[in-house]
Every structure is written in structure tokens, then in C-alpha cells.
Amino acid sequence: MDKPKVVLGVSGGIAAYKACELLRRLTESGHDVRVVPTASALHFVGAATWSALSGKPVSTEVWDDVHEVPHVRIGQQADLVVVAPATADTLAKAAHGLADDLLTNTLLTARCPVVFAPAMHTEMWEHPATQENVATLRRRGAIVIEPAVGRLTGVDTGKGRLPEPAEIFEACRRVLARGVTETDLKGRHIVVSAGGTREPLDPVRFLGNRSSGKQGYALARTAAARGARVTLIAANTGMPDPAGVDVVQVGTAVQLREAVLKAAADADAVVMAAAVADFRPATYAAGKIKKKDGQDPEPIVLVRNPDILAEISTDRARPGQVIVGFAAETDDVLANGRRKLERKGCDLLVVNEVGERKTFGSEENEAVVLGADGSETPVPYGPKEALAETVWDLVARRLGAHV
Numbered sequence: 594m595d596k597p598k599v600v601l602g603v604s605g606g607i608a609a610y611k612a613c614e615l616l617r618r619l620t621e622s623g624h625d626v627r628v629v630p631t632a633s634a635l636h637f638v639g640a641a642t643w644s645a646l647s648g649k650p651v652s653t654e655v656w657d658d659v660h661e662v663p664h665v666r667i668g669q670q671a672d673l674v675v676v677a678p679a680t681a682d683t684l685a686k687a688a689h690g691l692a693d694d695l696l697t698n699t700l701l702t703a704r705c706p707v708v709f710a711p712a713m714h715t716e717m718w719e720h721p722a723t724q725e726n727v728a729t730l731r732r733r734g735a736i737v738i739e740p741a742v743g744r745l746t747g748v749d750t751g752k753g754r755l756p757e758p759a760e761i762f763e764a765c766r767r768v769l770a771r772g773v774t775e776t777d778l779k780g781r782h783i784v785v786s787a788g789g790t791r792e793p794l795d796p797v798r799f800l801g802n803r804s805s806g807k808q809g810y811a812l813a814r815t816a817a818a819r820g821a822r823v824t825l826i827a828a829n830t831g832m833p834d835p836a837g838v839d840v841v842q843v844g845t846a847v848q849l850r851e852a853v854l855k856a857a858a859d860a861d862a863v864v865m866a867a868a869v870a871d872f873r874p875a876t877y878a879a880g881k882i883k884k885k886d887g888q889d890p891e892p893i894v895l896v897r898n899p900d901i902l903a904e905i906s907t908d909r910a911r912p913g914q915v916i917v918g919f920a921a922e923t924d925d926v927l928a929n930g931r932r933k934l935e936r937k938g939c940d941l942l943v944v945n946e947v948g949e950r951k952t953f954g955s956e957e958n959e960a961v962v963l964g965a966d967g968s969e970t971p972v973p974y975g976p977k978e979a980l981a982e983t984v985w986d987l988v989a990r991r992l993g994a995h996v
């Protein structure tokens with residue numbers, strides 16, 4: 594099979610160097626990538642880098658290799674065009690149909706999905722001109738990834754940072770696999786919890802679990818791609834924020850409960866993918882607990898943590914709100930899952946078998962989604978994104994039934 598053809602447009606922002614990592618990820622995962630930088634982009638990263646990393650010629654103008662008509666051919670042949678970083682200037686040109694270099698010509702001739710990953714200072718991003726250009730591009734079907742919040746060019750921070758290359762790559766991979774037409778969660782607010790809580794014993798030690806947060810991040814990323822406004826409540830994940838998602842960082846089960854209840858107040862659906870500790874140490878030692886010569890350690894007394902899934906399922910913040918839980922079981926998986934679904938009162942329960950090398954930290958998952966209506970949806974072994982898409986299919990169907 595031919596490799597999917599991707600055009601990587603790079604415009605003249607300080608984040609142009611991050612496009613090198615995106616290029617690497619695309620080529621290493623079997624894509625045929627042609628880099629089309631703007632002339633400004635070459636002030637930041639030179640043509641030699643793009644050419645060597647892509648194995649293809651690089652030009653910014655329509656006047657090179659004219660016999661091959663590159664200003665038309667590159668766009669026509671592409672399966673995906675991604676512009677990262679997309680400057681305010683390039684967004685404006687694209688929105689207005691200007692075509693004064695190879696990248697803007699390519700954007701006009703492409704009939705494939707187009708993804709823009711804007712990066713600029715907060716003032717430029719928030720300017721009504723940029724916002725209107727972004728709205729125009731989205732109305733025409735382009736995907737414009739929301740910039741991240743964080744450190745900008747200088748010492749300043751704010752919204753406008755390029756999302757991490759890994760996140761842009763995931764967005765591209767998804768668009769190539771599923772197209773851009775899925776917007777069944779548009780207008781919905783979705784809350785996802787991810788990761789594993791840590792219950793402190795003293796300033797240096799905690800009781801934790803092996804959850805990496807990857808399944809929750811896949812859920813957040815795919816919900817955003819399907820048009821939802823997503824709040825991700827992340828417990829100790831240490832991963833870059835998924836593009837276009839509001840992230841709230843928490844540490845303990847009590848903090849996670851507080852953040853979930855707050856975000857759930859106006860949510861259409863809440864998916865509790867985080868592994869929340871059932872118990873926490875009854876006491877917290879303000880100083881590090883020391884070994885005492887000749888003495889056995891003090892036993893750790895545990896108390897119960899709040900059961901967040903049961904609480905939000907019983908006491909729904911909004912009528913028709915869909916609640917999804919996760920059950921990690923080590924044995925008698927389906928029977929335990931069914932009992933848990935009834936006990937908690939949620940609408941859907943994703944049941945998977947866990948073990949030291951299963952599920953936790955891996956890129957793949959296998960599960961059965963149990964419905965309160967008695968349904969069972971098996972999800973075969975595959976990427977965590979695939980399980981996430983199945984969850985959203987089921988959630989969207991339930992939300993559609995309650996409009």
C-alpha cells in the first residue's frame with residue numbers, strides 16, 4: 594500500500610523547531626512527508642534540516658521546478674496538510690485565499706483534510722482579526738487546534754503556545770484514519786478524569802497505583818476531536834496536555850473529587866477513567882517518618898476515600914447527564930463488572946482486566962463496555978484511542994436520546 598502523503602507546512606514562528614519532531618514522528622510512522630516552509634520559517638530552521646529529515650526537496654516559492662507545477666500538484670496529491678506552527682499571518686492568508694508562496698498555493702489546491710496548529714503571542718491569538726480568521730477556516734472544514742497555555746517566546750506565558758508535537762501528531766493520525774466530519778460531541782461539555790491518585794503518608798511518601806493516565810488522555814483527545822469542550826482532571830500523569838483541552842491537575846482522591854464535582858456541574862457527560870485510591874492513610878506525618886533502631890515500623894491505618902463515581906451517578910448534576918466508570922479487575926472480570934455497574938449506578942462501565950504488564954502504562958487496551966440497559970460492547974485489543982472512540986459512540990447515542 595502507498596504511504597499516506599502528508600504536507601507539513603511550517604510558517605515563521607519561534608516554534609518552527611518543534612515541527613522537526615512532528616516531521617520525525619510522521620516519517621517514522623510510515624507517512625510520506627513533503628515539507629513546505631514559508632520564507633519566514635527558514636529564518637528559524639534552515640532548508641537543509643527539512644530536506645535531510647524528509648528526504649525531499651524543499652522550496653518556499655512557486656518558481657522552483659516549474660515543469661512539475663508544484664504549486665498545484667503538491668496540494669492535489671496530499672492526503673493531509675498540517676501547518677505547524679501556523680502563524681497569525683499564515684492563518685490570515687489561508688482565510689482570505691491569498692496565494693503568494695508555495696504553502697498558500699498548496700492550501701488552495703488541497704482537497705484533503707487540513708489541520709492548523711497555531712502558535713503566537715496571546716495578544717495576536719486573541720485579536721479579533723485572528724479569531725475571525727480561525728472561525729472562517731473552521732467553518733470551511735479545517736481543523737484548527739486550540740493553542741496550549743504556557744511559556745511563550747520570551748519570559749511571558751499565556752495562551753498561544755504550540756501544542757506538543759506528539760499531540761499534533763495524534764490529531765493528524767486520527768484525521769487520516771477517520772476524516773474530519775465527526776462532530777457528534779459539538780456543543781457538549783465533557784469531563785474526563787485520568788491518572789492515579791497519590792495519598793500522602795509524609796512529605797516524601799505516598800500510596801499510589803500504576804495508572805499512567807494514557808486511557809484518560811486518549812478519551813480527552815478524541816472527545817475534543819469530535820467537537821466537545823473537554824475538561825481533563827489529571828492525577829499525577831506527567832504527560833503533556835492534550836491539544837485543545839482544559840487540564841486541571843490534582844494529586845489526591847479528595848482533590849480529584851472536588852475538581853470533578855466542580856467541572857461536572859455543567860457537563861453533559863463525565864468519564865471517570867482515573868484510578869482513584871479507595872483508601873488513604875488516616876494520618877499525615879508533617880515530617881518524614883524515620884526508622885527507629887530496634888523498633889518495628891508503625892502500622893499504617895487507612896480510612897475510606899469518597900466514592901466519586903457512586904456520588905456523581907446517584908446525585909446527577911444535570912438531567913440526562915451520562916456517567917461512565919472504569920473497572921480494573923484482576924479476576925472474574927465480567928461478573929465483577931456487572932456487580933460494580935449496579936452498585937455505582939452509572940450508565941456505562943468499561944471493564945478491563947489488569948495485571949502488572951496489562952493495561953497500565955501500555956499503549957493498547959482490551960475491554961468490554963457494559964451498559965445499565967444490559968448491553969455489552971466488546972472492544973478488541975487495540976490502541977487506547979479505539980476504546981475511547983467506542984466510549985464516545987455509546988455516550989453520543991445516549992446524549993442524542995436526551996436532547
Ligand SMILES: Cc1cc2nc3c(=O)[nH]c(=O)nc-3n(C[C@H](O)[C@H](O)[C@H](O)COP(=O)(O)O)c2cc1C
Nearest residue numbers: 604605606607608631633634680681682683712713
Ligand atoms: C523572533 C520572532 C518570533 C516570531 N514568532 C511568531 C509566532 O510565534 N507566531 C506568529 O504568528 N508570528 C511570529 N513572528 C512573526 C512572523 O514571523 C511574521 O508575521 C512573518 O511575516 C510570518 O510569515 P509567514 O506566515 O509567511 O511564515 C515572529 C517573528 C520573529 C522575528
